[in-house]
Amino acid sequence: MSKRVGGIIFLKVDGDLQRAKGAFSYNLGKPKREAVIGGDGIAHGYKETGQVAFIEGEITDDRKLNLAALLELEDVTVTLELANGKVISLREAWYAGEGTGQSEEGNIGVRFEAPTGEEIK
Incomplete structure (x- = not known):
């Protein structure tokens, strides 16, 4: 039995559907683990460093998109609904992108960051 794992996605900011296109990346903001290698060349364990969701x-x-307002967004809830049925959610998020638009395909890069992220299955 085949299951859809990629394709159509939905991006919402405070419940308002955005015109998402292309590939999206996401991170839940959990600590990143990295090996600690001793002078003897052996892994002695690991360390954790923080990441932002x-x-x-x-x-x-x-025409309806207000770029200036997008750049000022803060304390919003952002959800990314994936083709496989998962939803990635950021609460108390802020806009962290550059706000650069491209004329060829009318695209604007967006990045939202938050203290933590949640995966809803």
Whole structure:
């Protein structure tokens, strides 16, 4: 039995559907583990470093999109609904992108960051 694992996605900011396009990346913001290698060349264990939770990708620009307002977003809930049925959610998120638009395909890169992320199955 085949199951869909990729394809159509939905990006919402405070419940408002955005015009998502292309591939999106996301991170739940859990600590990253890295090996600690001793002078003897053997892994002695690991260390954890913090990461920020994020959702990042591109949206399509249109007349209705207010880029200045997008750049000022903070304390919003951002959800990314994946083709496999999972939902990635950021609460108390802020816009952390550059706000750069491209004219060829009318795309704007977006990045939202938050203290933590949640995976809803």
